[in-house]
Amino acid sequence: MAKKEIKNKYDCCKGIWKKFSDKQKLIYNSIRSYKQGVIAHPNTDLPKEEWATLSHNFACLAAWES
16 A cells, blocks of 8 residues: 655645654644644734744644654
């Protein structure tokens, strides 16, 4: 059976994505799927671009630390 490729759902840059193990890719996708209130203070309403940057950085950190 062929190994199933893990999809880069949130368009992580290819340079980082290809360095992630399968486990790290799953962690990255999981963290990026969180809503703002899970990572940032619930009363904080960040603009979409700022939230994308924050969640990307948090997801990369979680993946690298795993």
